Amino acid sequence: MRLKSLNPIVLAATCMAFVAIATAAPADKKEPAHARKEVSIANLAYTPATLKIHVGDTVVWTNNDDRDHTVIAADGSFKSPNIKSGQTYEYTFTKAGKFSYGCIYHPRMKGTIVVE
Numbered sequence: 249m250r251l252k253s254l255n256p257i258v259l260a261a262t263c264m265a266f267v268a269i270a271t272a273a274p275a276d277k278k279e280p281a282h283a284r285k286e287v288s289i290a291n292l293a294y295t296p297a298t299l300k301i302h303v304g305d306t307v308v309w310t311n312n313d314d315r316d317h318t319v320i321a322a323d324g325s326f327k328s329p330n331i332k333s334g335q336t337y338e339y340t341f342t343k344a345g346k347f348s349y350g351c352i353y354h355p356r357m358k359g360t361i362v363v364e
């Protein structure tokens with residue numbers, strides 16, 4: 249009778265032990281978390297015009313302007329479709345380097361992503 253009444257406690261303790269093991273496992277990180285960095289497109293400009301990131305980071309361009317724009321790398325490594333006002337485009341950089349880009353509609357718009 250006494251053992252039977254203890255069973256739920258033993259069960260609960262066992263469950264908690266498993267939860268503790270499960271939550272402890274991801275603590276030993278193997279890779280650093282990759283960041284998401286923002287570039288705003290407004291007033292016919294990318295802000296910041298030059299952005300430094302790390303390999304594996306994702307850049308999210310948001311068109312906060314009142315007209316369409318694009319984000320196209322000079323070396324062709326990334327190429328957005330038409331980005332309408334309010335829309336975003338994102339690209340994950342997997343290689344180090346200096347990537348200049350621009351807008352196909354507005355040749356004066358220039359930006360650079362420096363991947364370290």
Ligand SMILES: [Cu+2]
Nearest residue numbers: 317351353354
């Ligand atoms: Cu543009």
